[in-house]
Amino acid sequence: MARGSAPVTLDGVSAVVVEVDGVAVDTGPLHAAAWKRTFDEVLRERARGRGGRFHPFDLRCDYRLMSGMSPPEAARAFAASRDGDPTTGPLLVADDGDEDVARLWDRKDRYYLDSLRTVGTAAWGPTVALLSALQAQGIATAAVSCDRGAAATVQATGMTGLFDAVVDGRVAEGLMTAEERHAAVLTETGARLGLGPRCTAVLLSSAPAVRAARRLGFRLIVAVDRYAAGNGTPQSALLAAWSGADAVVSDPAELTTPGAAHAP
Template identity: 80%
Template sequence: MARGSALVTLEGVSAMVVEVDGVVADTGPLHAAAWKRTFDELLRERARGRGGRFRPFDLRHDYRLMYGKSPPEAARAFAASRDGGLAAWALSPVGEGDEGNGDETVARLWDRKDRYYLDSLRTVGTAAWAPTAALLAALRAQGVATAAVSCNRGAAATVQAAGMAGLFDAVVDGWAAEGLVTAEERYAAVLAETAARLGVAPRSSAALLSSTPAVRAAHRLGFRLVVAVDRDSAGNGTPSSDRLTGWSGADAVVADPGELTTPGRPG
C-alpha cells in the first residue's frame, strides 16, 4: 500500500489495535474537564493561601498546551505556562516530593485528575464512535484479534462506559507503563504489552491511533500498518496524500475508520 493512499486495506492483518481516546470514543472533553477541576482547586487554594489572584484553568487555551502529552507531561506543560512558583510546585518528579511541605507532586495531580475523569464517566458517560464499532465487529467476524490501548489509566472503564467491552480481546492502558514519563515511551510499553497479551507480533498487526506519540511508538515497534485518525480532516477537502503532514511514522491517515477496507470487503 502506498503511503497516504485513499484505499487502506487490512488484508493480511492478524490483529487490530485501536486507541481508546479519540478512536473508541471522544474522551477529550472529559479529560479536559478533569484537568480543569484538578487545577482550579489547587490554583484557588494557592491564591487563597498566598494572597494572589485566582486565574482559572482555561479549557480552550490551557488544555491545548496539554493535548497529545502523557499525564505527567501535560501537568508539567500547564505548570510551566504559569508565572511564579507554580512551575516549581508542579515539576517534582513523578512519585517524589516532601509529603509535609504542602506542595503537590505530579503523581498526586495525576491521581486526582484520574479520579475526576472516572467520576465523569460514571455521571456523564461517553459514546462509542460508531464507525470504529462497525470496523471492529467486521474484523472480529473474520477472526482478527482486537485490542484497545491508551497512554492514560482507566481505559477499561472507558471501554465499558462506551458499551464496547465485547469488541476487544484485550484492553491495555497506562498501568502497563508505570514509571515511564513521556507519551511515546509510555505508548511503546503499552503497545508491546498488548502484542504479548494477544500473542500476535507487531509485524502482523495494524494500529489505528489518534495521537502522534502513539503513531511514532507503533512505527518504532514495527507494526505492519500504522494508521492515524485525524478527525479534523473530515469534510474539509484535505487530499488523503496531504493528511500525512505532521503524522511522522504513519503509513496512512484517515478521517474516519470507515475508510479502512476489511478483508473480503470490496474497496
C-alpha cells in the same frame, strides 16, 4: 480520508489495535474537564492563600498546550506555564516535582472516572461497526491507551465484548513521555494477543502513539484525524503532519475489511 486517496484495506493482518481516546471513544471533553477541575482547585487554593486573583485553567488554551502529552508530561507542562504567576508561585514544589505530579495525576484520574460515571460518553459508531466486522472474520482486536482509564472507558461505553484485550498506561508505570508509554502499551498488547507487530494494524489518534508504532515496526499504521482529514486536506500533507503513519483517515469507517475488499 483526503479526496482522491485510495481506500485503506486491512488485508493480511491478524490483529487490529485501536487507541481508546479519539478512535474508539470521544473522551476528549471528559479528560479536559478532569484536568480543569484538578488545576482549578489547586489554583484557587493558592490564590486564596496568597491573597491574589484566581486565574482558572482555560479549556481552550491550557488544554491545547497538553495535546499529545502523557498525563505526567501534561501536568508538568501546565505547571511550567504558570511558573511566572506571582499569584500561585511554583505549582510543583516537592523536590523534583515527581510527588506533586503523581498527586495531580491521581486527582485528575478520579475526576475523569467520576465524570465517566455521572456524565458519560459514547463509543464512535463506525469504530464499533469496524470492530464487529473484524471479529466476524476472526481478526483479533485490542484497545490501548497510555492513560490509566481505558478499561473503565471501554466498560462504560459497552464495548467490552468487542476487544480480545484492553491495555492501558498501568503497564507503563515509571515512564514519563507519551511515546515511551505508548511503546510499552503496544508491546504488552502484542504479548497478550500472542501476535507480533508485523501482522498487526494499529489505528491511532496521537502523534506519539504513531511514532511508537513506527519504531516497533507495525504492519499498517493508520492515523485517525477527525478534523484535518475530513477537510479535504491532501493525503501527502496529512502524512507529512503525521510522521510515521502509512495513511490518515477522518473516520475508521473509511477502512476496508478483508472480507469487504474481496467481495464481488
